[in-house]
Amino acid sequence: MEIVQISDSTMPGVAAPSSATLSERLTPIKRRASIACRRCRRKRSKCLSNKNSPCKLCLEAGVPEECNFPSRGDPEDRSFRHPRQRADRWLKAGTFSAKAKPVPISSLYNVLTNSKPPKWEDEWSLLPDMHIIQESVSTFALHFFQLGFIHKDQFFLQIKQNPGSGSAFLLLTILSISAKINKKIQAACGLGQNTDKRFMRSAERLAIDELYRQPTLERCQAFLLLSILQQGDGKSDSSFINLGVATRMAVLMRLHREEAYEWVAPSSSSEEIIRAEAARRTFFQF
Numbered sequence: 001m002e003i004v005q006i007s008d009s010t011m012p013g014v015a016a017p018s019s020a021t022l023s024e025r026l027t028p029i030k031r032r033a034s035i036a037c038r039r040c041r042r043k044r045s046k047c048l049s050n051k052n053s054p055c056k057l058c059l060e061a062g063v064p065e066e067c068n069f070p071s072r073g074d075p076e077d078r079s080f081r082h083p084r085q086r087a088d089r090w091l092k093a094g095t096f097s098a099k100a101k102p103v104p105i106s107s108l109y110n111v112l113t114n115s116k117p118p119k120w121e122d123e124w125s126l127l128p129d130m131h132i133i134q135e136s137v138s139t140f141a142l143h144f145f146q147l148g149f150i151h152k153d154q155f156f157l158q159i160k161q162n163p164g165s166g167s168a169f170l171l172l173t174i175l176s177i178s179a180k181i182n183k184k185i186q187a188a189c190g191l192g193q194n195t196d197k198r199f200m201r202s203a204e205r206l207a208i209d210e211l212y213r214q215p216t217l218e219r220c221q222a223f224l225l226l227s228i229l230q231q232g233d234g235k236s237d238s239s240f241i242n243l244g245v246a247t248r249m250a251v252l253m254r255l256h257r258e259e260a261y262e263w264v265a266p267s268s269s270s271e272e273i274i275r276a277e278a279a280r281r282t283f284f285q286f
Contacts, residue, residue: 173225
């Protein structure tokens with residue numbers, strides 16, 4: 001049986017390989033040497049050689065005598081390396097100053113122990129008249145029902161009967177939120193559209209002192225509302241900090257544990273039941 005060999009040139013639609021293509025295939029590919037010479041290592045260049053001195057770069061540079069291949073494992077193989085000079089360049093450019101000396105721990109302890117946050121002699125002097133507070137509480141309960149952790153009737157009754165028992169910090173945050181949409185509050189305070197910012201600034205001043213006090217439900221709610229106010233005012237960093245403070249106060253009061261509400265029974269008073277539900281709803285906001 002005769003076997004007929006068919007070349008690529010005789011097949012339809014297949015072009016015969018040119019001589020240039022064949023020469024490219026036969027030309028050996030230049031690969032990087034497994035061991036670079038010292039000059040290429042120093043310049044961090046690609047050393048092209050067949051392990052024979054000199055390499056291509058040294059020949060092109062006209063310094064074949066400098067082409068020297070170290071032996072693998074030579075202890076002087078990395079003697080050419082120098083520490084990075086990037087930091088020195090930054091220092092010369094003036095972008096970085098000399099490394100500051102560490103502050104002694106004793107001095108940090110003194111700063112923390114001797115620091116005394118400012119305290120207000122009368123926090124209630126920052127609040128407006130009672131009818132404005134009542135209007136703000138009604139506005140907050142009506143338009144901000146998503147934050148439904150305040151019982152409007154009981155909350156205002158407590159303030160009216162015993163003003164000192166409430167939290168001026170919480171009332172300032174409620175006033176600031178309500179003043180954004182209630183023009184009656186703006187007109188009564190006589191500050192126009194800046195009324196909400198004034199109450200928010202007062203709440204921020206009180207927050208420094210409130211931070212070091214015993215965690216309470218009202219204090220936790222005030223820090224939560226202050227965080228919402230600051231987020232709307234573009235103070236994202238301060239808002240994140242106050243949100244963290246409110247979260248930690250809620251955890252310290254164990255609002256996230258169901259056993260914290262076991263003391264509530266059907267025989268409990270309405271005030272106790274309402275307060276327990278307010279605490280539960282406060283934790284739901286996080």
